[in-house]
Amino acid sequence: MKKQFIVLTTALALCITTAYAQKSEDKLVSFGIRAGVNLQKMYGDDFLGNKLNNDFRTGFHAGINADLYISEGFYLQPGLLYSTKGAKKANNTQNISYIELPVNLLFKPELGAGRLLLGAGPYAAYGISGKNKTKTGEAAIELEAKFKNKVSAADYLNAAYYVKPFDFGGNILVGYELNSGFSLQLNGQLGLSKINPEIRDVTTDQRKWKNMGFGASLGYRF
Template sequence: MKRKFLALSAILALMAGAAQAQNKTTFGVRAGVNFQNLTGEDASGDKYNNKLKTGFNVGVNAEIPLADEFFLQPGVLFSTKGAKLEGSGDVKANIGYIEVPVNFLYKADLGQGKLLMGVGPYVGIGVTGKFKGDDGEADIKFTNDAKAADYVGKVPMKRIDAGGNLLFGYEFASKFSVQLNAQLGMLNLAPKFEGEKPEGKTKNTGFGVSVGYRF
């Protein structure tokens, strides 16, 4: 009976803690500017010399308290990435992703606001993509295993991207915040070719500045 009472007490305490954490969960919106690139190397092992391309991100997130000053911050963003391609005039790669970042956030009192520092993984799903230049444009075909026909007027690329986030910022007493974030893609976006592993590597990298507001 004593064990059952202790077990029931523990369950009730956990439920009360979860409910309390849920009550303290806050939600926010975020939007900003991206400076993105496609890095890696071609089939010959030569590194790309692409240049940064400006894009944007916009989305929502939640902050779930874990401990004093520590939070779990999942979110959903629409983010545009890509690059200005080397040796190709004005050709730009434009790729739109639905991203799900999950950051472990540290918020410490600083002045009348809070210092923000975070790190965590993200997963992105490519939903739009196009290469545009002076000579025309070509849609990105999202595929994990490309065929020869996929390269006719199109550029094959994997749909799923994933990597790591870093963020540093400040939240004012008014609940507005400014944030500097960086991303390092860890998955090769180059697809297989008719079942063979790709010889080149292409990854998303970049940084950005955003503003947000917590409700």
């Protein structure tokens, strides 16, 4: 999975570099920065197959993107973000930090003093750190995330916090961009990949943890 993430990141860098080389001639690309708040949780099933009952937790995201011109009003927008996700339930909080690569198809029709933003597309993400914190009275237990695709039954029972490193899913967004370059954007995200690792030789594990969330951000396009 790590190799897949490196390939995706390299492809983004090459795409932006190629478009930048053309900028002076045909204005095919513009660059932007974006940062905002996340409301994220995990949905799916627990070990026994019961629906997860998590609450949303607050996180944030920040990063860069590029608008690559396709045709009148349409752009391909790859980006690279640092994004925090996770879930909250009673006295337990899960936090996972990702490097995320979204690639959205944007429709940007002119509207008033700027452009409307409508977009959708896939994302891929790679986990780089995380914590699972449980409070019991005045005490708290914190476990650092360990990123593995498969674990043994002994590992699972060893009071550790295991998650898969790789995640992917889909984005949708709506927003408005002023001619000055400033923009406001709302987005939704639905994870399609299980982020809980498989437990070897355990057939009763019905866990299906997946990320989902919403966000709002401010941006500036140069």
